[in-house]
Amino acid sequence: MSLWKDFSNGFYTENPIFRISLGMCPFLALSTSVQNAIGMGAAATFVLVWSNVAISSLRNVIPEKIRIPCYIVFIATFVSLVDMVMAAYAPPLHKSLGIYIPLIVVNCIILGRAEAFANKNTVISSLLDGIGMGIGFTLAMALMASIREILGNGTWYGINLLGQRFANQPVLMAILPPGAFILMGYILGVFNIIDRRKERAA
Amino acid sequence: MSHALLLSTAVSTTGGSGGGGIAQIMGLVIGGILINNYVLSRFLGICPFLGVSKQLDSAVGMGAAVVFVMAMAGAACYALWQLLLVPLHLEYLSTIVFILIIAALVQLVEMVLLKYSPALYKALGIYLPLITTNCAVLGVAVLNKDAGYNLGLSVVNAVAGALGFTLALVLMAGLRERMEYSDVPLFLKGKPATFILAGVMSMAFLGFAGLGV
Numbered sequence: 475m476s477l478w479k480d481f482s483n484g485f486y487t488e489n490p491i492f493r494i495s496l497g498m499c500p501f502l503a504l505s506t507s508v509q510n511a512i513g514m515g516a517a518a519t520f521v522l523v524w525s526n527v528a529i530s531s532l533r534n535v536i537p538e539k540i541r542i543p544c545y546i547v548f549i550a551t552f553v554s555l556v557d558m559v560m561a562a563y564a565p566p567l568h569k570s571l572g573i574y575i576p577l578i579v580v581n582c583i584i585l586g587r588a589e590a591f592a593n594k595n596t597v598i599s600s601l602l603d604g605i606g607m608g609i610g611f612t613l614a615m616a617l618m619a620s621i622r623e624i625l626g627n628g629t630w631y632g633i634n635l636l637g638q639r640f641a642n643q644p645v646l647m648a649i650l651p652p653g654a655f656i657l658m659g660y661i662l663g664v665f666n667i668i669d670r671r672k673e674r675a676a
Numbered sequence: 677m678s679h680a681l682l683l684s685t686a687v688s689t690t691g692g693s694g695g696g697g698i699a700q701i702m703g704l705v706i707g708g709i710l711i712n713n714y715v716l717s718r719f720l721g722i723c724p725f726l727g728v729s730k731q732l733d734s735a736v737g738m739g740a741a742v743v744f745v746m747a748m749a750g751a752a753c754y755a756l757w758q759l760l761l762v763p764l765h766l767e768y769l770s771t772i773v774f775i776l777i778i779a780a781l782v783q784l785v786e787m788v789l790l791k792y793s794p795a796l797y798k799a800l801g802i803y804l805p806l807i808t809t810n811c812a813v814l815g816v817a818v819l820n821k822d823a824g825y826n827l828g829l830s831v832v833n834a835v836a837g838a839l840g841f842t843l844a845l846v847l848m849a850g851l852r853e854r855m856e857y858s859d860v861p862l863f864l865k866g867k868p869a870t871f872i873l874a875g876v877m878s879m880a881f882l883g884f885a886g887l888g889v
Binding site for chain 1: 819867874
């Protein structure tokens with residue numbers, strides 16, 4: 475049962491984006507389209523899972539004092555791997571994610587999970603935690619990207635939803651940088667309301 | 677139509693060539709500080725931007741530390757890229773090497789400041805270790821590498837980006853200090869209001885896209 479908890483923690487209760495506010499940079503920058511969001515989510519999930527596995531399996535070997543540089547080297551290795559694989563097999567996605575692929579290295583979610591979870595728990599738990607957190611991050615990105623793409627472009631995953639008239643005059647602000655900040659503010663506001671309802675019910 | 681224009685200016689300066697000249701330097705400076713502000717239009721360095729912008733004093737301290745480290749990181753990463761990685765055909769190691777260089781550099785700066793300028797160390801002290809995970813620093817190293825800038829332009833780009841970060845951070849701190857006394861709707865108190873404030877600021881900076889440098 476606790477394994478299920480390790481896995482599902484990242485979906486809602488400890489969602490990295492909406493709950494702990496980590497990994498904001500790629501979240502805000504790449505939620506302009508659902509394709510980008512899922513691509514970034516997949517890349518970050520891959521790095522998160524394997525860095526969690528590597529760090530938790532070596533947690534008794536890594537010296538305490540230099541653990542952070544060690545983690546960064548692990549993470550950077552997996553990021554380079556993703557970078558090269560994506561450049562080889564999905565060049566258009568690689569191009570549209572651009573600079574944010576190498577920047578997965580400094581994504582606080584990954585280092586945060588390494589420090590807070592993987593160096594204290596077993597390999598299986600860490601693997602599940604990585605997958606769960608990755609799914610939580612991807613879901614959060616997909617939610618934000620759906621809102622921004624539908625409002626700002628009239629499409630979802632490239633499929634025209636709202637008709638040609640809307641697509642000619644979309645709510646452009648949603649897809650431009652200010653839209654990301656403002657929508658994020660209101661989404662967090664909605665989460666605040668839900669939390670307060672729950673507290674009152676309890 | 678204006679929509680395509682805005683989106684294209686938002687990404688245009690990343691594709692500069694390796695030339696030189698005053699015009700290009702001015703373009704980088706104005707681009708980095710105003711048009712493509714690292715925080716407000718490229719979303720680099722959001723964590724410190726939200727974390728350290730509660731008070732004006734700490735925002736200024738953090739900004740100074742970032743300018744310092746980013747200028748050095750721009751130069752160091754350029755040197756390593758040109759002198760080590762390219763001659764040895766190890767280009768694929770760039771991410772690992774850059775992040776290690778930045779982490780080492782931050783440590784070094786910390787040690788040097790502690791030894792030679794304890795006053796400055798005390799002022800910047802707590803912000804220095806945080807800079808390693810500031811994605812603007814790694815971001816500028818990667819942008820410089822991708823654009824193929826020479827040493828001078830790399831440093832100019834890094835300093836301009838850092839100044840843009842500082843400008844956004846200091847403005848944000850000023851706004852947030854004022855917001856303490858205003859009547860924010862209850863469900864937006866705290867983090868949500870900060871994001872909306874950043875959005876309004878980003879909207880103002882979007883106006884600079886018309887400068888067309």
